[in-house]
Amino acid sequence: MTVLSVNVNKIAVLRNSRGGDEPRVTDAAEAALRAGAGGITVHPRPDQRHIRPGDVRDLARLVAGRGEFNIEGNPFAPARGDYPGLLALVRETRPQQATLVPDGDGQITSDHGFDLARDAGRLRPLVAELKACGARVSLFMDAGAPDMARAAELGADRIELYTGPYAQAFAAGDPAAALDLCRRSARDAQAAGLGVNAGHDLSQSNLGAFLRGVPGVLEVSIGHALVGEALYAGLEPTVRAYLALIAAAR
Ligand SMILES: CC(=O)[C@@H](O)[C@H](O)COP(=O)(O)O
């Protein structure tokens, strides 16, 4: 069954907005795991707009043995201040998965996957180093990317389908074409021996249709919508609602 990995970036946004320690990302992760989430995802960025290196260390300890810890980030982004870089964080905290995302600082959020025709050569040694740290490596990829097999060729274990365009199409009432693109890309990745994860702007409204339309998704990582929904329903009930949607989509 598809694993739910709860992204706690937005808990850190709220915490950082007042400069203190509350709400704690570790409390949110604890609640999510208690409710049955299969893992926790964070996306520490060089500008530390939300998740900080200390959060990554704390969450690695908290999740250990209780679920999968997934660290996302741009492996090419240099260290800055006390942000040591994605590889350094992975070396130090040994997460079960590292998801590589080609984000720049100027982006408000992740909005595209890798261009492997340009990036494969630079990625190959980084993927090898991350795997040597014991991490499964997933590459953030656009639905419709022409070269899913190249992700396998450079050593990745999985791809993460960028589901932002699907979510936008779903909200506009016309998801069919975007869903079909996701389904075809997932099939191409699976044919190349890659596992398929998915994430970005997934929500309780669009998740069921996505999972029914794209067979074999191993993990969905969800944060923004889930935390927003939890403001009204509570975090543990919201996580359980996502788990029920995943179970119903089988
Ligand atoms: C890669 C992706 O789509 C998300 O995991 C990412 O974490 C979103 O980042 P923000 O939470 O900073 O918008």
Ligand SMILES: NCC(=O)COP(=O)(O)O
């Ligand atoms: N990889 C996607 C993720 O971790 C969370 O994305 P979102 O649900 O915050 O858009």
